[in-house]
Amino acid sequence: MAKVIGLTGDEAVAYAVKQCDVDVIAAYPITPQTVMVERLSDYVADGEIDAEFVPVESEHSALSVCVGASLTGARVFTATCSQGLALMHEILYIASALRCPIVMAIANRALSAPINIHCDHSDTLGSRDSGWIQIYTENVQEVYDSIIEAFRISEDKRVLLPTMVCLDGFILSHCMERVETLEDAEVKGFLLPKPEYPYPIDPERPMTYGPVALPDFYFEFKRQQEEAMKNARSVIREVNDAFAKLSGRKYDVIRADFIEDSDVVIMCMGSAVGTMRHAVRELRKEGLKVGLIKVRVYRPFPEEELRKALEDKKVVIAMDRACSPGAMGGPLYEDVCSLLYDAEPKPKVANVVYGLGGRDLTPSDAKGICKYALEILKTGIVKERIKFVGVRE
Amino acid sequence: MALSIPKLPREEPLAPGHRLCSGCAAPLVVKLTFKALRPGERMVAVVPTGCLEVATTIYPETAWKCPFIHVAFENAAAVASGIEAGFKVLIRKGKYKGKMPYVVVFGGDGGTFDIGLQALSGMLERGHKVLYICYDNEAYMNTGIQRSGATPYRAWTTTSPVGRKIPGKPQFKKNIVAIAAAHEIPYAATASIAYWADFITKVRKALDAEGPSFIHVLAPCPRGWRYDPRLTITVARLAVETRFAPLYEVEYGRKVRITVKVPRPKPVTEYLKIQGRYAHLLRPEYAKEVEILQRAVNEFYEYLEKLEKLSTT
Known part of the structure; x- marks a missing residue:
């Protein structure tokens, strides 16, 4: 028992x-x-x-x-x-x-x-x-x-x-x-x-x-x-x-929530997934549709599962709790870009870097990231490839 | 313990055809170590990155007839700790049916005196039943003769060159046996490939010790020390006969005994003059350097004699 x-x-x-x-x-x-x-x-x-x-x-x-x-x-x-x-x-x-x-x-x-x-x-x-x-x-x-x-x-x-x-x-x-x-x-x-x-x-x-x-x-x-x-x-x-x-507990290499009816998807790893899920649920109440994908197994990279989950999506935000100074973006972002290179139609992909050194990702930050994704959906433009969330500029 | 050659094991740990240089002391160190095993006893060799490792295990060939494990440069003592712990627990839990093998590290001076010192200290302090043998050729020979913490005073290497201002390595060699013995391990000693009976006796003592043991072996290197390869044993013997590398043992960090007494030492110049790495010291302007070396050699031997006296009284 x-x-x-x-x-x-x-x-x-x-x-x-x-x-x-x-x-x-x-x-x-x-x-x-x-x-x-x-x-x-x-x-x-x-x-x-x-x-x-x-x-x-x-x-x-x-x-x-x-x-x-x-x-x-x-x-x-x-x-x-x-x-x-x-x-x-x-x-x-x-x-x-x-x-x-x-x-x-x-x-x-x-x-x-x-x-x-x-x-x-x-x-x-x-x-x-x-x-x-x-x-x-x-x-x-x-x-x-x-x-x-x-x-x-x-x-x-x-x-x-x-x-x-x-x-x-x-x-x-x-x-x-x-x-x-x-x-x-x-x-x-x-x-x-x-x-x-x-x-x-x-x-x-x-x-x-x-x-x-x-x-x-x-x-x-x-x-x-x-x-x-x-x-x-x-x-x-x-x-x-x-x-x-x-x-009775079923895990997969990724976990997708609310992606069926969403044109935009946020991707994230670790404990922030819980915060993001909360934000996504809250926004649903306001009629804003955002999907969430947790990458649970990062290596080997779950190509097949992700390709399927991201099919036909219009905007993908990859969230990295790490920075890679001088690179095109964080590690998850770069992997997602590689993955989607062959995708038809190709979604807009943007990178969010957050939470470095234990900086909290607050529920309002989380909602902000979702709204950022929706804004990209509306305008079709990614103004900044890497968006730093929660930092004092 | 009296040793008789006919009773020594005939099996060799290394197959012929390995790629170590002619005149290299390292395979002799391995060979003599193996001679200390009793019938049915088994050895697992752990070797950090270095000459011995690269020259005996070029895939798909290997010269080793016993299990050989190489992981990295600075961690042989930690890897050996893990192997010892692994066998211990697997035997205790009935998951390995064989007998506990001896875990023996053969590390060069770089992997022991310098980059591997921390892992060595950890292993000695934790008390793993591992014999750590350092074959000390007194420089980074595998990368091409760079000075190490084991390179002696005023020896030439490519990074302690004989320049117009500085004539070879300005620092003295690290006393690695004292460092090992300071962990108060059951057994620490020096050994020489020119004194095989003393060597094998010490390995046996080390293997019988209840806990970690450490043996330092001076390993003449024809390439790095600049001498004719056929002179390896001669050079090793002169190191003892001049008291340059005295043969002694230390039990539990306290009990010191000189195992090969040298009552009438030859002058250190006898040892220096057959090695190209010391050629500059024979020039008149460096006579003072030779004096400094001679004094250091005398003082250390006298120090050992005092320790020996202290241990017996």
């Missing part, structure tokens, strides 16, 4: 990781991820989970420990954000290329300077090319569910890629919500018995891991990662279906 408990995002991560019966946890504390590490330490100290907790001296070592442990065939977890993720950056690429099915929770936080502990997505969006699956969550229930799904996806032999489960720093990490949990046995039954790593380190069957591959072979290794991401698309769908059967 499902137990309902009040959990913060960080606690939900730790609770899910415990139920997933991980073998090795290596982590370094960083605000606002710290509570995950504290709770997991408690579980290990109380014997509630039989895992090796490796309290490393840096995030770089945290992920390095995870890579080593993952190669032995262990189920492995770590967590970080912001500066910690930046410090791990080098090893992110190695973890995915060595095909280590590590799951990492990220309490999204802005990057320094100025130093700031609050939410934006510049940390994980800066890692989008590192070969990790990325899931962005909207609320604490989804955080809990996504951790469990992530192990099932990553450890599948058709995938064997690491996954980041992203939750907005403080907004989700420290916010207590009602969470319907699964029984330990249900989680165990849902997961694979162990990661389907085909060649774990075994001295009885010696292998070389992490060799040098020069121009004659490097390319083929990279090509296989692309293939694994392709496989991940279908595995994620399967896992979402299986999870729905188990829990």
Whole structure:
């Protein structure tokens, strides 16, 4: 019987990781991820989970420990954000290329300077090319569910890629919500018995891991990662279906609300989706029709689903909680532009950058973004490619 | 422990045909380490980026007959920690049926003294059962002879050149064994490829230690040190005979013992003069530099003798 408990995002991560019966946890504390590490330490100290907790001296070592442990065939977890993720950056690429099915929770936080502990997505969006699956969550229930799904996806032999489960720093990490949990046995039954790593380190069957591959072979290794991401698309769908059967909660790579009768669509990731949904609902009462798409799985990018959802739309606003100075726009915007290049008819696409360093996205900001979209629909003109919402100019 | 050659394992960890330079000390370090294993014991080698790694594992070939793991340059100690933790928990949970292997790192001086020092310190402090062996060729040889924290005083490298104003590296070498021993780990030592029995005995002690261990091995490099490749063992032996690289061990950060005593040391010039990287020091204008080096060598050996006395009284 499902137990309902009040959990913060960080606690939900730790609770899910415990139920997933991980073998090795290596982590370094960083605000606002710290509570995950504290709770997991408690579980290990109380014997509630039989895992090796490796309290490393840096995030770089945290992920390095995870890579080593993952190669032995262990189920492995770590967590970080912001500066910690930046410090791990080098090893992110190695973890995915060595095909280590590590799951990492990220309490999204802005990057320094100025130093700031609050939410934006510049940390994980800066890692989008590192070969990790990325899931962005909207609320604490989804955080809990996504951790469990992530192990099932990553450890599948058709995938064997690491996954980041992203939750907005403080907004989700420290916010207590009602969470319907699964029984330990249900989680165990849902997961694979162990990661389907085909060649774990075994001295009885010696292998070389992490060799040098020069121009004659490097390319083929990279090509296989692309293939694994392709496989991940279908595995994620399967896992979402299986999870729905188990829990009654159905996730998809995207979630579309009110798009059928809307010419304009707002796209968004993370906790801001909830705020935007509220705004869209409010505007409906005034007879203004705006659709909303949450991008839940950002890597692999849900091309097929998005192409279908955006068909015949006239205006698309991509919201980025990150900035990429000197680029055409934020990461989601650029991906959406690429996606729609072939679209006929082609919608107007504009970028909204919001919420950097934890700046609130207020309900009136959210409504303003919807009205901005409707204005583009009316005029057919995108005056500013990147609109910064909530900043003092 | 008396060692007898016929009783040493005949298996070799490295297959012939790897691409290390002739006269390179690194494969000897690996080979001698393997000789310390008892029948049925297994080793997992973790190697950071460096000469040993790039020259033995060019895909699709590998020279390694035991599991070999390379992840990056600065994190071998962390990767080894993860492998140790992985095996420990998988054996405890019945998910791995074999015996616990020894996890052994073979890191160069760059990956140990410099960029890998933080991960090494973390591993030693956390107490993982890992043997970390540093094969120290005293510069970044893989990138082409750049100075490191292990390069000795006044040695030539491409980034500590012998210029008109500065004659080689102005700084002294970092005392890495003292750093490792300061973590009060069960076992830290220096070893030499020219003293194989001492080497193997130390590896055995390290493997038997309950916790982390560290062995520093001076690894002469014909390319970087500018000497004839056939002289590698001679150079390694002279380093000990001149007291330039004394052989000693430190237990739990306290108990010091000089394992190969050098009662009548040869002058350091004997060691310097066969290496091109020190050629400039033989010029009369640098006689003072040689004196400084000689004094430092004397002082360190005397310091070790004092520590040894302190440990036994």
